[in-house]
Amino acid sequence: MARIVVVGSINMDLVTTVRRRPEPGETMSGEGFALVPGGKGSNQAIAARRAGAEVTFVGAVGDDVFAEELRRVLHDAGVRVSRLRRVDGPSGVAAIVVDGNGENSIIVVGGANSRMTELDDADLEAIAAADVLLCQLEIPVPTVVAAARHARANGTAVVLNPSPVQELPAELWAEVDIAVVNEGEAAQLGxxxxxxxxxxxxxxxxxxxxxxxxxITLPQPGVRVNVVDTTAAGDTFTGALAAHWHEGPEIALAWASTAGALATTKLGASASIPTRSEIERLLSR
Structure with a gap:
């Protein structure tokens, strides 16, 4: 079982479903609404845990009504939350619109995630003891740099999902072992x-x-499923990849692609992330 530390974001997702996404200035009726815990860091932590890894989450929630629910979802998924701190102000939120084809538009407000400006000794100890550090870019970049540098100094593999995509310092790229990007991000990062x-x-x-x-390149074919919502698919892919990276790229890619595909078959973020048994069942077909 891989030991993974995720340093990243946790949000409450406000998910609205519509037949089609509205045009600028247009008001239209929605078909449904749900509050779903999410955030790229939290999603990837839960995905890694459900794919079979031992996971510790390093992040922050606020002092609002969402904070305890966000903590509970991680805890109930089996993710260790001793390094999840509480700060003044709102927790992170994401406003998500999902259309009839399962495609989404997302606006993220950082909240407590923006307050993740430093790592304490216990955070650094957890990173040093892990097999894999998994990071994204929904928290301040200097914090990601500090985590990656400490991981590299202690032999912990660094997986970076550079999303939301932005220009990053060379000092961060120098510490990254594995990058997970989509086609658009790959084109922007060049x-x-x-x-x-x-x-x-x-x-x-x-x-x-x-x-x-x-x-040398290795293609991984897609897995055909009935798509409902693509919101957490990329995060699920990344978490599952990190959980099985120690088994080699080919096996890790198979787990990741299967998990990511399954995540599109349900509405919402954390609720759509598949379990290890669900992934294994589809892998065995």
Missing amino acids: SALDAVPHVITTLGADGAIYRGPDG
């Missing part, structure tokens, strides 16, 4: 990814492609 030994580019329904340090 040559910055050349410094990363292992790069996985997700291709939606078409699967993913892996590029190793020797330049």
